[in-house]
């Protein structure tokens with residue numbers, strides 16, 4: 001079993017293309033199904049630890065995987081039953097079912113089992129699940145001590161993570177070959193439980209990946225405060241927000257943090273405070289300008305944003321500044337960090353999955369887009385996308401976005417690729433939140449950034 005970190009995320013079409021390539025290279029559909037089903041059975045056997053398994057099989061190839069897994073479990077001497085609600089509709093699933101020698105119970109009457117293996121629907125599900133099937137599945141999932149889904153939990157839309165049935169989460173999802181959007185995008189991701197990938201020897205590739213811990217380096221002996229990265233945070237109407245941003249930048253390893261035009265009095269002494277001036281932003285040593293947290297939207301804010309856009313330094317644009325940006329582009333690197341409301345205000349309604357939306361927004365704006373939320377999607381105009389799927393929901397408090405802007409600012413000022421800076425910043429932010437535990441407030445988050453960074457050295 002493989003963890004998701006860093007793996008390519010594939011759509012149904014990409015998975016089918018990979019499958020077709022494997023078949024062109026000599027594999028067969030039945031052979032792939034045998035591999036998948038047996039790999040599933042091996043994991044189920046370990047997780048079930050001897051308890052009886054009920055496999056519920058659907059009409060497609062996901063159901064086929066279920067019949068193969070059931071037969072493999074039976075061969076291994078494991079106690080296993082099978083239930084289904086309709087006949088197989090694919091040749092491979094039909095052949096797999098023919099090899100299952102035990103009884104098949106009707107789904108609606110299936111008795112509960114301590115372990116449920118959900119092989120009802122996989123990536124082929126395109127419409128809402130019937131009420132009857134949903135009801136039966138709910139009863140069986142709720143009645144099981146352990147529920148495990150084959151590929152994806154039944155009742156989710158694999159390519160965009162939409163929910164196609166009102167069902168409780170399973171405990172474990174065994175993704176076949178690669179993670180799919182449903183494993184990382186909400187609301188489907190919360191239905192998956194712990195996701196592990198099974199290698200079915202189908203080669204997948206793609207430019208959309210699951211976030212992974214960044215590889216950071218220690219400062220070299222020649223390092224000095226300017227070489228480590230100078231972050232200029234532009235303040236405004238709500239000084240607390242800019243203070244959170246500046247503090248987060250300082251705790252993320254920035255060499256020098258400058259807070260411009262902000263009247264806050266409680267700030268670490270290491271942060272240098274100055275009056276706002278366009279000249280300060282133009283300093284060649286400034287590696288990143290962060291503007292937006294607490295900026296306000298009045299004339300002063302507009303003037304400061306104009307100066308930032310004109311200064312020629314790499315930019316992180318957040319919060320209020322996103323509303324004032326008005327489609328303007330810059331020549332240099334620019335990272336925008338909208339939450340869902342800010343995203344719609346900036347780009348209107350873009351169709352498709354959150355991954356497709358973020359990519360389209362990046363393409364249109366020429367900026368790196370960090371589309372925040374429980375699933376944060378980071379997209380570059382060139383098509384690279386990273387999904388950060390597991391930021392703790394404790395992050396849903398005021399000010400945590402200001403902290404994120406500061407972390408990304410520090411990574412951007414450190415040099416290197418702006419897309420990587422944004423993705424690394426989002427990972428460090430989520431890790432700091434994991435380290436902070438429950439019920440923290442945004443002020444507490446920055447203190448955990450040094451440990452998060454230490455884990456990446």
Ligand SMILES: NC(=O)C1=CN([C@@H]2O[C@H](COP(=O)(O)OP(=O)(O)OC[C@H]3O[C@@H](n4cnc5c(N)ncnc54)[C@H](O)[C@@H]3O)[C@@H](O)[C@H]2O)[C@@H](O)CC1
Nearest residue numbers: 019032033036060061062121122123124125127128129151
């Ligand atoms: N792509 C690959 O490399 C491999 C895929 N395999 C399996 O194949 C699965 C995909 O198989 P399929 O494409 O057959 O699709 P699924 O098994 O996910 O289900 C689609 C089937 O259900 C029917 N259906 C769709 N919505 C329905 C609804 N609401 N109510 C009732 N019936 C509905 C469809 O008509 C179709 O027959 C994967 O998730 C995976 O489990 C594995 O067998 C091996 C390798």
Ligand SMILES: Nc1ncnc2c1ncn2[C@@H]1O[C@H](COP(=O)(O)OP(=O)(O)O)[C@@H](O)[C@H]1O
Nearest residue numbers: 339372373374392393395396398399400401402
């Ligand atoms: N339910 C959630 N689960 C995980 N992360 C979340 C959740 N809600 C918000 N976040 C994260 O918390 C931060 C909130 O940022 P934002 O909405 O800009 O808030 P603010 O402007 O108050 O700082 C983002 O990084 C976002 O991804």
Ligand SMILES: [K+]
Nearest residue numbers: 118121152154
């Ligand atoms: K399934």
